[in-house]
Structure formats: C-alpha cells, structure tokens
C-alpha cells in the first residue's frame with residue numbers, strides 16, 4: 001500500500017496537450033486502502049482544497065495552474081471474477097492503461113473491445129468518458145463500476161444501467177463530477193469473436209478478409225488480433241501522436257441534431273456527411289463542419305487545427321490552455337455563424 005505526494009507538481013507530462021501547468025499537490029495512490037487513508041488525511045489537513053482526479057490526461061485542458069490536489073490512480077490488476085461458456089466477468093483496476101487491458105483480453109480470448117484499441121488513457125477514465133470508436137462504446141461491455149467517495153471515503157457500486165451512459169457521457173461526467181474516484185471497472189466480455197465492422201473505413205482496411213463475406217457477417221478468416229492491428233493502423237495514419245504534437249484527440253463532439261435541422265442543412269450542403277442517431281436524430285461530422293468553415297490546418301498563435309484531421313486541435317509548441325481555448329472559441333463562432341450549429345467540446349476544461 002503506497003501513496004506518493006508531490007508539492008508544486010509539474011503537470012506537463014501528465015496531459016497530452018503538453019500544457020505547462022502545475023498542481024499545488026499531486027497524490028498518486030496504488031490501492032483503495034491507500035486512497036482512503038490519503039482522503040482521511042486530506043479531510044483533516046487540507047479540507048479547503050479542491051480535488052481533481054486524472055488518468056493519463058488525454059482529455060484534459062489545463063487553463064492554468066491547478067490550485068488544489070490532483071489525484072492519480074496506480075491501482076492496477078486484472079481479475080477474472082467468473083465465466084460461463086459464452087462470457088467472462090473481469091474486474092480491472094482503474095489505473096490500468098485501457099489499451100494494455102484490451103491487448104490482454106484479446107490474448108485471453110475475451111472479445112468486445114477490439115475497436116477501442118489504441119485510445120489513450122486509463123480504464124477508470126474510459127468508464128467516465130464512455131470512450132468510443134468505430135461503432136463500439138465502452139459502455140457496451142461495462143458490467144459495473146466501483147468508486148470511492150472523495151468526501152467521506154465510502155464505496156459505491158453502479159450497475160451499467162445506472163451510469164447514465166450516452167455519447168461520450170456518463171453520470172461521472174455530469175452530476176457526480178468530482179465526487180468519486182473510480183477504483184475498479186468490471187467488464188462483461190464475450191468468449192466468441194463477433195467483430196463489429198459497420199464502420200466503412202474499417203471494412204475497407206480489412207478488405208482481404210471481408211471481400212467474400214456479405215455485409216454484416218463475420219468473415220471466417222478474420223481474427224481479433226488482425227482487427228486490432230487494422231484499427232491501430234487506421235488510427236496511426238489519421239491522428240497526430242501526442243508525443244510528437246500535443247493534442248487531446250477529438251476536441252469537439254459530433255453534433256447530434258433534429259432530423260429537420262439536418263434536412264434543412266442538406267438543401268444547402270447536399271454533400272454534408274450525416275448518420276442516423278436514433279429516432280428523429282441525425283449525427284453530423286464536426287470535422288467536416290470545421291473544415292467547411294475554413295479552419296482545417298489554420299493556426300491562432302501557437303494553437304492550430306490539425307491539417308489532416310480538423311476535429312483535432314494541436315499545440316504547435318508552447319501553447320497555454322488559454323491559447324487552445326481561444327482557438328476553440330474562434331472555431332465554434334465560425335461554425336455557429338455558417339451552419340447555426342453550436343459545437344460542444346469533448347475535452348474537459350480544468351480551471
């Protein structure tokens with residue numbers, strides 16, 4: 001059981017935007033017991049300080065130094081809780097790197113998360129963010145989430161249906177924001193490989209396997225590892241590597257609008273990408289809207305819209321959180337003026 005406390009801690013290595021900020025205190029813990037003990041100490045000595053739980057910092061934008069205590073989980077471990085002939089229940093420490101767990105799951109013949117390969121971040125954050133890619137959201141395979149209250153150290157379990165999951169949304173991001181440290185996530189994974197290939201780009205990348213299988217059917221020769229590798233390949237080609245250029249992946253959510261709004265826009269922009277998003281709703285591509293508004297590849301000081309993927313804002317070097325925020329607002333304003341759509345940031349702004 002171990003905690004590590006650093007005062008005046010640099011956060012630059014702890015956020016993928018590479019923003020130079022500091023935390024008054026940084027506390028890393030490796031178990032629920034060490035977290036509880038640290039929280040009790042905080043209640044006695046620092047009860048006036050705000051707390052922020054982070055993972056790998058791949059969806060955060062620090063707008064300045066953090067005036068309170070930043071918590072980080074090093075609570076690892078993967079435990080098989082039970083299995084049937086069809087499924088496994090696996091409990092994973094929130095501090096595990098999500099992609100490492102996906103690789104582990106595939107090695108063990110546990111399926112359902114292949115499409116989420118290479119998304120940066122920890123398992124705990126994945127459950128907070130409801131990460132998603134290529135037609136799969138992590139809530140599809142979450143069974144249960146466990147957390148510890150930051151105010152009194154008590155523990156709580158949420159079944160998947162109580163987590164308020166939606167598109168990049170959960171109760172941990174809304175009404176419970178800042179109230180709990182997620183400590184474990186239990187996944188329900190399948191023992192049968194049943195790939196989700198609904199995303200067109202993915203089917204194309206896997207053409208050698210999919211060419212002789214009808215749409216929607218599992219190609220017989222395709223394995224989970226090949227699917228994972230194809231996804232990693234697509235992601236590497238499309239997205240800037242945060243180690244080379246600071247970014248937080250998609251900066252904005254794809255807007256979901258009413259069918260009538262989409263139909264109206266399609267009169268003026270018949271080529272606009274749009275996808276069904278439930279009854280009477282249509283999802284638009286934020287990247288396309290940004291590109292049409294003339295922002296792809298454009299800079300505002302040291303912050304820029306990526307030149308290959310307009311949904312990604314990047315730190316060209318030395319940008320502050322405010323530089324990125326200024327660019328975000330300029331992009332929102334122009335998209336709003338041109339299309340009447342208010343883009344909502346996916347990234348968490350930290351004040």
Ligand SMILES: Cc1cc2nc3c(=O)[nH]c(=O)nc-3n(C[C@H](O)[C@H](O)[C@H](O)COP(=O)(O)OP(=O)(O)OC[C@H]3O[C@@H](n4cnc5c(N)ncnc54)[C@H](O)[C@@H]3O)c2cc1C
Nearest residue numbers: 055056057058059120121122124125131132181182248249
């Ligand atoms: C290059 C790149 C590509 C990306 N691609 C995708 C993608 O395809 N799909 C997608 O959905 N996202 C994507 N993202 C965003 C990001 O990877 C996810 O949001 C991820 O879940 C963030 O994990 P993290 O550990 O870095 O969390 P952080 O960014 O550190 O935190 C995210 C949120 O979770 C909270 N949090 C973190 N850990 C805990 C915990 N243990 N308890 C309580 N709260 C916690 C934080 O307070 C914050 O609100 C991408 C990011 C990058 C940089």
